[in-house]
Amino acid sequence: MTAATVTQMKCACTSCVCIVNLSDAIQxxxxxxxxxxxxxxxSSGAGCSHHGCECHG
Structure with missing residues (x-):
């Protein structure tokens, strides 16, 4: 069995639908x-501004 390396995951914001590359993410x-x-x-009320995502926290 080989180990898998995770390179992408869902944004940690619960209302966000974005998938983020871990190398580009804000940690x-x-x-x-x-x-x-x-x-x-x-905190400013703004969403992430990515196309198709309407998150606001």
Missing amino acids: KDGKYYCSDACATGH
Whole structure:
């Protein structure tokens, strides 16, 4: 059996539908986010601005 290496995962923001490459992700508190907006809990009320995603925290 070979070990798999995870390179992508869903953004840690619960309302976000984005898949993020771990090499490009914003890491905060051991979690991976697709944008500053998601990483800060949408403190300014802005979404992540990725096409097709309407997250706002």
